[in-house]
Amino acid sequence: MEANVIDMKGKKIDTIDLPGEIFNAPVNVDMMHQAFIRQLANKRLGTHSTRGRSEVSGGGRKPWRQKGTGRARQGSIRASQCVCGGKIIAPSPRSNHNKRL
Secondary structure, eight states, rough: OOEEEOTTTOEEEEEEEEHHHTSSSSSHHHHHHHHHHHHHHOOOOOOOOBBTTTOOOOSSSSOOOSSSSSSOOOOTTSSSTTTTBBSSSOOOOOOOSSSSS
């Protein structure tokens, strides 16, 4: 199998012989797709993590009583709207390699 050698300006300089057992081999599309998906999964580390509402420490009792304070009712100081509260839908570490292809 012959291939053209092209310079930086796009002009043909030479032709070289390429081994046919490598460059004329049949293409396996399924294997190519599997290798591509594996590369994408290796790119995603999946190590990011934040604490959810149940993982944040503290907040065992109501911060203030339900009525009479003029403030909004609260059940826990660790709810998501509070400053030190946990996230509602928190990212967690996971493995991308166990998924079916």
